[in-house]
Amino acid sequence: MKHVRKNLLALAAATACMTIGHAAFADELSIMASGGAWQDAQRKAWFEPFSKETGVKILEQEYLGDLGKVKAMVDTGNVPIDLVTVETATVLQGCDAGILERLDYSKIGPRDKFIEGSALDCGVGLDAYGDILAYDPTVLKDAPTSVLDLFDTTKFPGKRAMRKFPAQNLEWALMADGVAPADIYKVLATPEGVDRAFKKLDTIKKDIVWWDAGAQPAQLLASKEVVMTTAWNGRIQNAIDTDGKPFKIVWNNQILEYDMIAIPKGAKSPDLAYKYLAYISEPKNNAKLASYITYGPVRTDAASFVAPDALPKLPNAPDHLSGAYLVADTEFWGDYGEDLVKRFNAWLAQ
């Protein structure tokens, strides 16, 4: 009798485990995002409301720039993540490398309602952000008026921080060298143009501190390690708004880019992933992120849903597009990115 009871208990426990396990498997969506204030904002704007609405539990992972891990997952057919937030360049690279799923826009939303360049084959835009210049006015008495002041070491002596990546830096270098924003990518497509950009960067190379994680610029400014830094506008705004730092943002000559989200090949719950993509691509929801971090919507029809107090801080707010600016050319970086990254790394190492 005792025996039977024990067996029954074990059976019940096993069944319970199986059902729990099964339920957990069916209703979990694993999202790899790149951490920091940005992920916090996504959690409030999207993860939590989506969970509440659909009952799907969202498991968060941080993306540490390790596309290698995603490749390893796809290569071995063991893909524990359903969605990954990445940069545009990574989407193109991952798409070519066959590690990201080609998206079916009929399950997401009308592709033509996205800002140009923000709906790619393997990734859909989450938000628009600006590559801007930030400085601390208590340190730098003379206010810079353009991102291109990076290259003016006589008027603004001291270290400046730039991202350890060729994109944006090469564009700014050419702009500082007198190329009009409209011609940047034409010039950069020629070997002479690339040489010209690197030559311009050479003039300030010894004054540059390189950052590669999005949170570093604010830390570099706060510790006064540098007098000015390029940055993603949201990270700086976050330091101003929540940490009370006196930083200032220079919008003139900003470069507009899009954050992307993609489905790795072989993801376990692609249907849930699409459900999530459709959810965040709805104009109303798309505009919601702007209330938590100052990144703008990527849907052209989302502007009217942006909270009025959030609007003035967005990179694609009318005020910030009144000066010179450049929209990053995703196709250009798709074609030339790999070679330029290689050249950039060799240039850095020398």
Added chain:
Amino acid sequence: MLLSPYPTAGERIRITLLWIWCGLVILFLLVPILIPVPLSFNSGAFFIFPLEGISTRWYEVVLGTQRWQSAIGNSLIVAFGTTFIATVLGTLTAIALSDEKFPGRRIVMPLLLSPLIVPVVITAVGSYLFYARIGLASTYAGIILAHTALASPFVVVTVAASLTGFDRNLMRAAAISGAKPLTAFFRVMLPLILPGVLSGAAFAFVTSFDEVVVVQFLASASQRTMPLEMFIGLREKLSPAITAAATLMMALSILLLLVANILSRRGRKAPV
């Protein structure tokens, strides 16, 4: 032994200089690890002195959030698992290798050390690719296995070092007196090499407890360890939460160090 029997003035100066130099070295060793302690009580969100204010908000983050709690738990599971396997197997191997008759020990030893030499990124990718095929990726077993590879060289080396002073005739004596091999091992050999085994275990523990690259590849979201959580913090958030975590880890280290010290006093010598 510092001074010769009849120290000259010059010698006294040299000894004084030695003390000063060593004092500076100790400062150099300790100051950087004490830095996180005050920073962990910073109320601001940046890594800078002077502190903006005093608060325990970062401790609340570390101890109060489920993420950090599970990270601490995961770290302990992985580190204790690794330490156990690496210490047991590493000790056996060291005993085997300390016998000069062991075939090919000149080749085996460098091979055993190679986990220290291969860049850990390569170890991480290599083990991920292989473990994923055999179903070990994203499991505790997988992480523990990979960490055992990284940690066991330390055990082999420390135990082998402590065996160089071990007189094998003691084991023969034990056998002749009728002790079974296992009894002889536990009653004769182990007590004598215990300091070596314990320090090997300590090394193994630290190696696993501090490892981030392999974990980054092999762990799924639910297996995130403390160093990985800190690495994420360092790269992406730079929040002083990691200094709070560091301070807690240091407190734990001191505790472990004390325990190891007490344990080893029951052995023969102080541990190294």
Added chain:
Amino acid sequence: MSALQPSDLDRPALARGRSAAADTDLKSVSAALRRAEFGDRLRSLALAAPLLVLLALSFGIPIVLLLSRAVYDPTIAEALPKTTAALADWNGQGQPGDAALAALAADLSDNQAKGTAYELAKSINARLPGARSQVLKTVRKLENAGGQPPLDIMKSVPFWTAPGTWPAIASGTHRLTSFYLLSALDLRWNADGGIERVPPEQAIFLQVFMRTFFVAAAVTLATLLLGFPLAYLISSVPKGLAAILIVAVLLPFWTSILVRTAAWTVLLQKFGLVNDLLLWLGVGSDRLDLMYSRMGLIIAMTHIQLPFTLLPIYSVMRTIQPSQMKAAYSLGARPFTAFRRVYLPQVFPGVMAGCLLTFILCLGYYITPALIGGASDQLISNFIANYVNVELNWEMAAALSFILLVFTLALFGIFARILGFDRLKLV
């Protein structure tokens, strides 16, 4: 292996030795000896086997599989089966003809459909720089052909009829490649089939290897200068004080490398404590840029490695009897002479072991250089990590690791030979 079990040499041989005649005795003793030795070896192997097997499975196989990517690259052969067949009887001279071109077009379309075109393009690019964009361009054209015959499309891209293209593809249909290993040494094949240096603006790895070895050597030397006197002091003070000092050494050792690296960023930054101290001491008039510099990197790595150098030295020093030095003094040796002639030779193996351990561990650093070093202070592991995580070029990462492994093992071999293997007391 007699440690766990007494060798069976003793009992039977000794027992017989008393009873049997002397001449047969000699034979049986040596036979018993051989048997016993054989048994000992088996036992040793059995003891070591669990770890060896575990390491072979958990570490050996994965690493060999990954490193083999440096020389074994079947991508092209697997991606271009039709082309491989079509090239079978090509003599390597001139152009292989339309059949091969058509086969290639078919293969390219297949790859596009399977999503492997990028891997293929990358692999061809490895043999023929610049080929990547040409391959992808052609693939896209084939995809949007709109009825145009594939052969015409192939001919419309001059790249496919250029000299050099087909030899590269043909070489790719063999599965073994030396390209990545050569690249890791800044070398490449030239058009005449010889090996040449790559142009200076592309040559980075030799420089990075040199830099890695330089940083490792500098850190090793620094840890020795700091660690040796401290080890000496600890080994010669009374036990209680020694225990406290040892804790001071071990405490950083037990603190996460990440935390120590973060702490050093706080210390080294421009308005950090080190600069404050230097300014207060009146050393220099301006704040130094220690962060993102080689100096800062070496300081931080020295801090992390110091216990690794110190502990082996200390463990050897502890075994040296003070009476030896006393004997030297009583024989009239001056303190310095006694130290140099009696003490140093004995601690030498410990010094070598500590230095070797630190040197080897330094070669693998990458998180600390990434966070504290500047762009020109990145070590070889940073490049390996970059190839793994960012560029997804695992072949190149494998080649660099392989070269690093060979250098390091060679170094280990040299040390082991100079010192004698058994004197390498590593910890």
